[in-house]
Amino acid sequence: MCTSNIQAERQLTSSPISKALDNNDNFSPDGQYLVYDTRDTVGPGPANSTSIMKVSVATGQESYVYKPKSVTGADAAPGVLAASWSPVGDEVVFIHGPLLEETARLGFYSQTNRRGAVVDSSGTGTVRFLDCRDVASQVTPAGAHRGGTHRHEYSLDGRRIGFTYDDQLVRTAGRNLGILVPHTKAPCGVSHYFAVLLPIVPAADAKPGDLVRAADDSWVGQKGLMRAFIGNAKTQDGGAATSLYVVDIPENTDFTTADSGTATRYPAPPKGLKIRRLAQHAATPGIVRGSHDGTRIAYYATDSNGVRQIFIVDSQASDPHPTQVTKLPSGAASGLRWHPSGNSIAVLSENGIAVTCVKPGPLFGKTVWLTRHGAGAAPAEALVWSPDGKLLAFNRRVPAVDEKGKPAHDATGKDFKQIVLVDFPDSNGNGIPDTLE
Numbered sequence: 283m284c285t286s287n288i289q290a291e292r293q294l295t296s297s298p299i300s301k302a303l304d305n306n307d308n309f310s311p312d313g314q315y316l317v318y319d320t321r322d323t324v325g326p327g328p329a330n331s332t333s334i335m336k337v338s339v340a341t342g343q344e345s346y347v348y349k350p351k352s353v354t355g356a357d358a359a360p361g362v363l364a365a366s367w368s369p370v371g372d373e374v375v376f377i378h379g380p381l382l383e384e385t386a387r388l389g390f391y392s393q394t395n396r397r398g399a400v401v402d403s404s405g406t407g408t409v410r411f412l413d414c415r416d417v418a419s420q421v422t423p424a425g426a427h428r429g430g431t432h433r434h435e436y437s438l439d440g441r442r443i444g445f446t447y448d449d450q451l452v453r454t455a456g457r458n459l460g461i462l463v464p465h466t467k468a469p470c471g472v473s474h475y476f477a478v479l480l481p482i483v484p485a486a487d488a489k490p491g492d493l494v495r496a497a498d499d500s501w502v503g504q505k506g507l508m509r510a511f512i513g514n515a516k517t518q519d520g521g522a523a524t525s526l527y528v529v530d531i532p533e534n535t536d537f538t539t540a541d542s543g544t545a546t547r548y549p550a551p552p553k554g555l556k557i558r559r560l561a562q563h564a565a566t567p568g569i570v571r572g573s574h575d576g577t578r579i580a581y582y583a584t585d586s587n588g589v590r591q592i593f594i595v596d597s598q599a600s601d602p603h604p605t606q607v608t609k610l611p612s613g614a615a616s617g618l619r620w621h622p623s624g625n626s627i628a629v630l631s632e633n634g635i636a637v638t639c640v641k642p643g644p645l646f647g648k649t650v651w652l653t654r655h656g657a658g659a660a661p662a663e664a665l666v667w668s669p670d671g672k673l674l675a676f677n678r679r680v681p682a683v684d685e686k687g688k689p690a691h692d693a694t695g696k697d698f699k700q701i702v703l704v705d706f707p708d709s710n711g712n713g714i715p716d717t718l719e
Contacts, residue, residue: 285717289652294342294675294701298682298690299323301335301701303664303675305569305617307366307435310403313668314339316675316701317347317374317403319363322692329358329391330693334365334376336403337701339673347374347405351382359384361391362399364433369669370440372403377432378411388417394450396430398443398462398474412443412462414470417450422542425468425475427549431460437506438574442531444509446497447478452548454484456495459511459529463537477540478549479509479529480557488516493557496527498569502597503576507531510570510579510597513559526561526570526581526604528597560595561604568616572597573624578640580607580618580627589613592629594640607647608638617665617676621706623713628652628667628674633659635674635704639714650715653704663699671706671713678702 295301300322308316315338321331333349353359361379368375378399379391389395398412412434414426422428429449436443447460458478465475483492492515499511509529514522535554543549560579568582578594585591585606590613595604608614610631617630625641634655639645652674653662663677679697684690692698707716 285648285650288654289704289707291653292703293680294339294703295337295344296342296680296682296700297344298684298698299335299344300692300699301337301677302331302363302699303666303677303701304364305664306364306433306666307369308666308675309668310367311369311371311669313670313673315367315403316666317365317367318701319365319376321363322694322699324693325354325358326693328363328377329361329379330354331361331363334362334374334401339703345405347403348376348401348409350409353382357390359390361396366435367403368436368440369438373400374403375400375412375434375436375443377434378409392430393432394429394448396432398431398434398445411472412474413476414468414472416470420545422544422549423469424538424540424542425465425477426470426542427460427476428543431462431476434462435501437501438504439506442506443474444499444501444506446499449548451543451545452484454486455482455548456485456514457497458482459496459499459509461506461531461537465537467538475537476542477537478551479531479555480513481550482548484548485516485522490516490518492516494522498567500569500571502528502572502579504574505533507533508572508576508597510560510572510581512565512567512570512581524564524566525559526565526579526595527557527559528579530556530558560597561593563604566590569618571618571620571627573620574622575624578624580620580640582614582618585609590615592618592627592638607640608636608649609647610636610649616663619665619667619674621667621713622669622671625713626715628665630662630665630676632656633661635662635665635676637706637715639718641714645714645718648718650717652706652715662702667706671708674704674706676702
């Protein structure tokens, strides 16, 4: 059942700058700001994002957090993008490609040529790199990597950072998951120790059951002890089965037991991790999301009618029959998010936002539309829920004008991505839309 409780959308930004929320954790801990990158403003694609910016939720004032010297075009550097705010402080983490002075030695921005960087959210501090990247050594230094880290995500307690990883030296290996933890043995002057989380095997060498790729990952719970992901495992017929998995990362993990690899040997995870396949049916691509209390994981899969919907599974047990949550006529497109209470999830569908109750009981599975939707609405992208659960932010492309009042378009010829806000109608603060109660 889908009902409507359409809220007034508020366009927060309007300048001729593209503002990509990029499915990250964009709200500041107090909910007063949103952070984003500016890809497609001066050149197409992620490599041509030249700055990290923030905007005040109350006033709409935009300001720079980080703007390094950059070159744009087919060969771009450094490329700074995919920003997330620390949940426990004033630090922002983002992808950082090679500095201009490094390009002669390292080359330009690419999927396998990027690191994680942090900067103070005030924009007054200097950039600091989290991970050591070394593609020159025959034996990769312990705690370093040889590729690119991407979509960095803090655990809710701020102690661990998870991400996807692409290796430059063993190109036959598929995408993996990685972790960064503060460590006294972090190499080359950085603050964090790097390790892959999964034993990814190149497809040509894999045996049935081996993981050949992992992505669409996110933390489950508060402490970074479990990371959920969509994994591709080799099948008996030589194909790949796509399923929901988690990797358990105990609090006492000794990350120095990881193997950083060599020029010809792919890295291996630290000892003591456990990989579990949670759902026996096929999952579809899309970032999975764990509830804040760590008990449940929501992900995308097709229903009996072949429509992409949201399913939920218990994070601690292998369940061959996960629970279907949404029954959206056009399916769940993207943007899956949990309300902090764990009682609702939000997702983008039909160019709008739908919220579904997931609290066990008579309201479970009931859905409310919060925004306009359908063919007449501009596509909505990159949904994010504020830490207090009272506000949702997302991107829509909206016409903009330049300083002379003339129509302005981004580097791809489209309207600029702007940030739009909508209130969550929840007068009693229990995480369930008022319309359903």
